[in-house]
Amino acid sequence: MASETDLGHALPASLSRPVLLSAVGRVMKSARAAAFTAEEQNSPLALRAYDLRHAAVSTWLAAGTPPPLVAKWAGHSVQVLLTVYAHAVDGQEDAARMRIERALADDDEAA
Structure with a gap:
């Protein structure tokens, strides 16, 4: 029997049970x-x-994936995620500004 992960992929039953840390x-x-x-x-x-x-x-954060989504995938709260992984979002100001400009341009075109 397969189980569903949070990402929607089915896992075979043999892979859905805990693994000993020593084995990992x-x-x-x-x-x-x-x-x-x-x-x-x-x-x-x-x-x-x-x-x-x-x-x-x-990597997910550095790629611009929204923190709430990354937090969900990682099993963190957004607060914990940004506390532990703040380094991964540093230096993204230019990319964020470009996304804002595109969104504003899209709004202008739609009006």
Whole structure:
């Protein structure tokens, strides 16, 4: 039997039960050994599964995804999300201004 995730994708029942953190660590270590150079393996890059989650959430925010949506996907409140990931929204002023200008232009065209 499949279960639904918050993103709407069905998971097989075999994948919808908890996984031991120690098993995740072993898989991460093995994956890093297979994919990374020796120098990368000695770095903190993707050292823990959380690092990949942090990178994903940071990327979603940096791409301009609305914080309430990212918070929902990440299982955070918007307040916690912006406290932990504030760095990911720094420097987006120009992109935000461009989106506002486009929205205003669209309003002018519609009128």
